[in-house]
Amino acid sequence: MSRVSLRPAVLEAVGQLQVAGVHSPHTDAEFLAAHVLGVERSRLALAPMLTAEQLAEFRKLVDRRAERVPLQHLTGVAAMGEIDLAVGPGVFVPRPETELLFAWALAHLEAAGHEHPPIVVDLCTGSGALALAIAHARPDAEVYAVEIDPAAREWARRNADRQAAEGDTPIHLHAGDVTDPNVLAPLNNRVDVLVANPPYIPEDATLDPEVADHDPHRALFGGPDGLSVITPMIGTITRLLRTDGVAAVEHDDTHGPQVAGLFAATGRFTAIVEHPDLAGKPRFVAARRTAD
């Protein structure tokens, strides 16, 4: 079987992706090559040749990436913590900045110790990313996830089933609206750690084609000011957390003070802290529930 060298094919792809305006052409070309070869990206150097079929497949994927189809829709996976999630049309692709929320949750679960199974809630779970990554890292946790969108829930169900089949503690996946005053009512005043990455982009924002054309509208936009889900969701968070339970809410980089203000306005939170992301932009607010 004739084989061609991978390196020139990758360099050609980088050029094509650059011209198409893809933000990380080199990384994406390598991820697509690794996907076609069935190896980790870090091990591409050990697989320096492509068959003619693999080259054709690689070029097809690069063409689609150049049309600004998200990389994760082409490879079919996105990472969170130590797990891979199946993603594609109909569900939000988990972002690297949300890893901060995952790390924050793990740190709080660690600080809480291992004596009692902690109760964890992930509001607006999408693919199940945060809920499943937490369940994987903390098998003792009882993890609940809420998602309103049936298509997103199907992806979450598929991911949850696979993680459970691989031995993780199954999560409880709920169809529900996080702004509903009764959502997860049996957990009122019982939740130890709550995370939420809700839709938070203001409606008039200009977005890259990968986002605007491929992430579901309902996953992105939070009304004219971006706060239409977060504002009522703070009531849900207040209701669910036990005394000294903690919550973290991801937000648009323009909303740090507003989200902190929404927690403060309830009069039920202390230790309200604005956290930046890796680029130094305001990214999530964390807070601790006080006694009623």
Ligand SMILES: C[S@@+](CC[C@H](N)C(=O)[O-])C[C@H]1O[C@@H](n2cnc3c(N)ncnc32)[C@H](O)[C@@H]1O
């Ligand atoms: C930004 S995505 C985050 C998904 C996931 N948590 C992650 O980080 O990858 C927001 C998710 O919230 C869901 N959503 C939007 N409004 C909701 C609501 N009122 N109640 C429950 N889920 C909602 C969307 O369908 C979408 O899956």
